[in-house]
Amino acid sequence: MADVLEVRDLTIEFLIEERYYRAVQGVSFDIGEGETLGLVGESGCGKSVTSLAVMRLLPTHTKVSGQVKFRGQDLLKVGEPQMRQIRGNEISMIFQEPMTSLNPVHRIGTQISESLILHRNVSAAKARAQSIDLLKLVGIPRAEQIVDEYPHQLSGGMRQRVMIAMAMACQPSVLIADEPTTALDVTIQAQILDLMRHLTAENHMSTLLITHDLGVVAEMCDRVAVMYAGQIVEQGPVREIFRHPSHPYTVGLMNCIPKIAGERKRLVPIEGNVPSLQNMGVGCRFAPRCPKAMDVCHEEPEEYSVGTEHTCRCWLHAEAGVTSR
């Protein structure tokens, strides 16, 4: 399986009060054709920033280094006009907040047509017809009427479907979904996830799914990357990670999920908070909160292999040897 998107050593620094702080450090991952990678982590760990860096949508006062290769082409090096051709056409994005991600002054049809007009150079009438087809594709009833309605006339779930239709319009090869279901009701969440899985499978799209919900990951993803404080701490196939979580942070995350079957126990939260950008310590970033912290944790751990395609950035697994990535 050829990798559609290869991210290597992505480092993102923000300018805060005349100093650069690393929000994301040395993040590497691959997404193969038709594959879904889940990027999991707490709020503020750098998931969204990573996805925006891939789209090159970060504000100008940020410094991004590393490589983001889309079909072999480094997106961090292409010019802005060329990048515009890629956005929405080759790589598209679904945002977290369907309530605010649609422009209140334009009709639904106009907004879906947008990327068709930008990238496919189609006429307004044809774009409208295609918009209706897209609305039907994402399961919106009365598509012929909805196409002429305004965002405030639709519910959150419907709007997220519209966002998906917009993202799908040009049949991109990579879809980045930034917490697509976080703002939705649980019942609607399942429908939206189902729709996304269905559409990406049908179009052989690669997906980068950003979420903090391990349930969503289990349902949707082929592989998972767990992020903590700007680093990927564990990465591997979804079954591997759920069966043998190796990093103490991943274990902690798993302990936070209530289980329906079995004995009812108190959930175990992870004590403490994510360190802020300004006072990120040296060594393992999770060490201050880690129940298994050792002396060696004051030094930076590397990525160690703990199974088939399964890596973990923790000293506990140091004996397994550094991965050959």
Place this chain on the structure above:
Amino acid sequence: MSLSELDIKPSQPFAPTPMVAKKQQLKSLREFPMLYLGGFIVLVLIVVAIFAPVLAPHNPDAVFQNGLNANGTPIAPNWEFPLGTDSNGRDILSRVIFGSRVSLTVGVVSTLINLFIGVVVGLVSGYFGKWVDTVLMRAVDTILAFPFLLFAMALVAVLGPSLWNVLFAIGILGWGTMARVVRGQVLSLKEFDYVQAERALGASHGRIMFRIILPNVIGPVIVLATLNVGMNMLTEAGLSFLGIGIQPPQASWGNMIQQGMNTYAFAPWTLWFPGLALVIAVLGFNMMGDGLRDLLDPHNATR
């Protein structure tokens, strides 16, 4: 993390009230008497200006043989000259009617120039920020630091007094407030998720500014533009009053008031009627602007 958290400025949690909601509110327009009255006055003004040749009883520039009393003073209002005559023996009603054309043309066209410059400067300034914003806003500060009327006088004095020069001078000088208002709106609007979403679709800066952001600032812009028309009409009258605006014999409310000053003591109607026309017209635009502001204000939830 929502996208808007990425930038330093806090984004506002509310979405702007969409214009469509306004369409549905049109039913409740009767609860805005100011808007109605102002709109009515403006409408009458427009009709009068368009049909001036039909409505005016006389040629506005004609000097009537019977237009002056035996002692050379203006004639008081009567059946032939409903609003009396001026010191040259011309019909004041006809001149007031034709004067509306000048006021309306200057008021509206100069406002359009204000609008164009102000909106473009405000959009570019707010959207790009940084040094672009600094440069453009300092330019706005500079233009607003000058006394508007004096600046306009100086410009017209250089260009020479004529309708088009007055209009141009007011248009080119009066866009400062408009630019500031638009910039302020853009600053908050550009942080909205849908702007980011549009960028993610591959849209260019120009497209985002004019197609995505501009329609969202149109509400306050319309209000300001309406109030601006009244302001610009006043400025035109001021310039004409000082003799550097519309030149006689062409009728303008400003130069009619100026002429009326000389005969005010014994023929007060020469001053009253053009003055009254000016007051009503400006009031009409101001009321309409205030009414629109109330209508478009989402906080005005008394309905």
